[in-house]
Amino acid sequence: MADVKGNPSEVRKAAIASLFGSALEWYDFFLYGTAAALVFNTLFFPTFNPLVGTIAAFGTNAVGFLARPLGGIIFGHFGDRIGRKSMLVTTLVIMGVATCLIGLLPTYATVGVWAPVLLVTLRVVQGIAVGGEWGGGVLIVSEHAPSHRRGFYSAWSQTGVGLGFVLSAAAYALAQEVTTKESFLAWGWRIPFVVGILLTAAGLLIRLRIMETPAFQEKESEPKKSAPPLLDVIRTHPKSILIAFGARVAETGASYLFLTFSLSYASEIGVGKGVVLAALVVGMLFESFAMPMFGALSDRIGRRPVYIGGAIAVIVWAYPFFALFDSRNPVLIFVAIFVAVVIGHGAMIGTQPAFFTELFASRVAYSGLALGHELASMIVGGFSPIVATALLAWSGASWPIALFLVGMGLVTVFAVAAAPETNPNVLGNGKARQEAEAEEKPKSSDSSPIHS
Template sequence: MLKGHAMSEEPLARADSDLTRPAASETPVRKVAAACLAGTTIEFYDFFIYGTAAALVFPKLFFPEASPFIGTLLAFASFGVGFVARPAGGVIFGHFGDRVGRKKMLVLSMMIMGLSTVAIGLLPTHAAAGMLAPTLLVVLRLVQGVAVGGEWGGAVLMAVEHSSPGRRGFYGSWPQAGAPLGTLLATGAFFLVSLLPDEQFMSFGWRIPFLASAVLIAVGLVVRLRVSESPAFQAVQVEKKQTRAPIVTVLRENPRQVLLVAGAFLVQSTVAYIFISYLATYGTAVVEASRSTVLGVIMASAIVSTVLHILAGALSDRYGRKPVYLAGVIGMGVLIFPAFALFETGSFRLMLAGHMLIFGLALSLAGGPTAAMFSEMFRTQVRYSGASVGYQLAGVFGAALSPIVATTLFELTQSGYVIAGYVAAMAVISFIAVVLIPESRHTDLIANRDGNKLPGSHERISTVR
C-alpha cells in the first residue's frame, strides 16, 4: 500500500488477506441468486412503471397546463429526479451496507421503495389538487430514487459474494436480469390496463400497476428474509474490520475505480431508459403506432434480454469480463442506427427487430458481466459504497438525462438519427472506460495475498490462477 494509505484507516482498513474466512454460506448460492433476482425485479418494476407512466399518463394528469412538448419534458424531468437521488441512496445504503451488512439494507430498501410506489398510485391529480399533485409526485420520485440507489449494490454483492470464483459472472447476472424482467412486468402491467377505454385508463387504470406493487413487495420481503449474509462481509465482521467511513475511504483511495465504473455503465444507463421510457412516447407520438403495439415490442424484447443477461454473465466467467462487456458496448454504439431505422417503420415485426438489436442483445451483453466486474474492482470493506456510487453516478448523467435529451433533440431536428448519434457518443465514453479497467475474473474477493492491491489503480490485486 502506498505511504499515507497504510495509516489512514488503521486498524479498520486492513487487507482482506488479514481477515478470517467465514464458514461456507448458510444459504445455497442458487437460492441467494434467486432472492436477488426476485428483489431487483420488484424494485425495477416499481422504478420502471414510473417511466412508462411518465411517457403515457403524467403529462396530461400532472402537467396539463403545459404544451405537449413541455408537458412531456416536465414528466421526464420528474422521472429524472429519481436518478439524481440515486447516488444519495448509494452513499447512504453503501455506508450501512459496508458497516452492518448487505442483507439488512436490501430489506430496508425494498420496504421504502414499495411504500413510495403505492403512494404514487394514490396521489390526487392536478385537476383535484393543483400544484400540490406534481409536487408530491416529485417528492415520492425522490424517495424511490434513494431506495433503488441502495438496492442495486446490495443485491449484486449478495449474489457475487456468495458465488465461487468461477461462477461469479453467472450468479452476478441474476440480479442484473432483474432490470429487463422488471421492465417486462411493468410494461405488461401497463399493457393490460391500456386495454381499458381511454377514459377509464386515464381516470383509474394507470393507478393499478402502482397499487399492485404492495403484493410484489410482500413476496419479495419473504424471499429476502430467508437468505444469509454474504460470506465476504462475514469475514469482515468476524474480526470487526469494517471501515468507519466507507464512502470517504473509497473516494480517497479509489476515485479512479469509481469514475471508471460510472464511465463504463454510462451507455447502458442511457440506452436502457431511451428504449424503455422515451420510445414509448416516440413510438406512439412520432411513429404513430398504437400504444399496445409499442408496449408489446418492449415486453417481447425484455423477455429476450432477461435470458441473454444470464448467458452473458456465464460467458464472462469463461472468456473474461472485458471481452463480453466490450462486445455489448460496441454493439450499442454501432447497431443503434439500424435499430432506429427499423423502429421508425411502424411495423410490429420490424420495430421489434430494431428494439431487440439494442435492448435484447447489445445491452444484455454488457449487462451480464456488470455485477461481477464492478464488484471485483473494490475490496470488501468499501465494495458496497464504491460499486454503488459509481453505478449511480452513471444514472445521473445517463438515465436521468437521456429521455429529456432525446425529446429535445427530436424537437429541434425532427430526426431519430440524431438521437442515435447521441447514444453512439455515450458508447464511445463507455468503451474508453472499459478498456482502462483491468480484467478481474480471477480476483479473490476475500483473500488479498499481494498486500492491499486493488485492480485499476496504482495498486494491483492478486489473482487465483
C-alpha cells in the first residue's frame, strides 16, 4: 500500500472512532470472560464441582474464540470488497445485541440445559462479531495515518481494547459493591450486560461519522481482482499469516491468563477476587495509555525490537508473576499484574496494529489481519485459561502454568525474529524517511507482503 496521507483531522477522527468503538465492543466481549470466572460456573453449570464448573465456564468462553476466525473470514471478505467502515458498523450492532441478550438469559435453575445452550449460542455470535472487529478497527486508523506516525496512531485502536476491559471489570466491581452476594447472583450480574446496549448506541453514532480510508478508496480505482480476498491472501502472503499467528501466541495467550485465569487462581489460593479485579483495572488503565507510547517507539526504532521486547518481558516475568500471587500480599499482586500487562503485554499489543498492517498489501489487508489474528485467538487465547486451569488441577501448583507462559513467549520471539522489519523509516539501518518512501513507491502495486 502506498503511503496515502489523509487529512490530519480525519486521522484524529478515525483514531477516536476506533478507540471508542473498540472499547465498547471489547467491553461486551470481556464481560463474558469476567462473568465466566465469577458467576457462570454457579448459574449455568451447577451440577459440576466448583473446579470442573470453572473449566466448563471457561469452555463456553473458548467457544467465542472458536467463532472468531469465522467472523474474520466473513467480515474480512466484505471489508476488502466493500469497505472498512460498513463492516465496523455491522460488527458493533451484532455485538451489542448479543451482549444485551446474554444479560436477559434464564439460568439453569429456570430452564435447565437450555440455559447453557443459549449461552453458548450467544457467545458464538459475540465471537463472530469481534472476529470481524479487530482488523477493521486497526485498518480504519492505520490506513488513514502517514507511515512515520502509523505506530502511534494505530495503537489507539488497541487502547480501546484495554479500556473495554477496564469498563467491563469496573462494571462488575461496581455491581458487586452495590449488591449483596445473593442479589448479585440473582440479578446484579446482568446489569453490565444490559447496559451494554446503550453504550453500543453511543459507539454507533461515533462510527457513522468517520470516512472510508484513503487506502481503500485508492484500491477501488484499481482493476478488480477475481479471486476472493481470503484465497488471495493465502496464496500471496502465507508467511505473513504465519508470522502474525506466531506473534500473537504470547500476546493473546498471556493476556487471557493475566485477565481471566488470574481471577479463578486467586480464589484457589484464598485471595479475594476484588483485589485482583482492582489490580487488573489499574494495570489495564495504565496499559491503555502505554500502548500509544510503545507504538510511537516502534515508529522510531522499528516494530520488531519493541514487539520482541514485550515477549521477552513475558518470559522473564512468568515465574515472578505467580510467586507474587502466591504471597497473597495485595501490594505484591498489584506489582505482578502491573508489570505483566503494562510492560509485557503493552509492548506487544501497542506495536501490533502497525506491524500487522504493514505485513499485508492493502487489497487483502482486512482478510490477512483477521485470519492471522483470529486463528491465534481461537487456538491460543480461548484455550489458555482452560489449559492453565487443567495444569493447576493436575499439579496443585503454579510452576507448570509459568512454564506454559515461557513456552508461549518463546514461540512469539522466534516468529517476530523471522519477520522482516516493516517500518519504512528504519529500513536499511536508519535510512532517512524520505529515502525509504522513495524506494517503496514502485512496490505499492505489487504483491509484496510489506507495505507502508
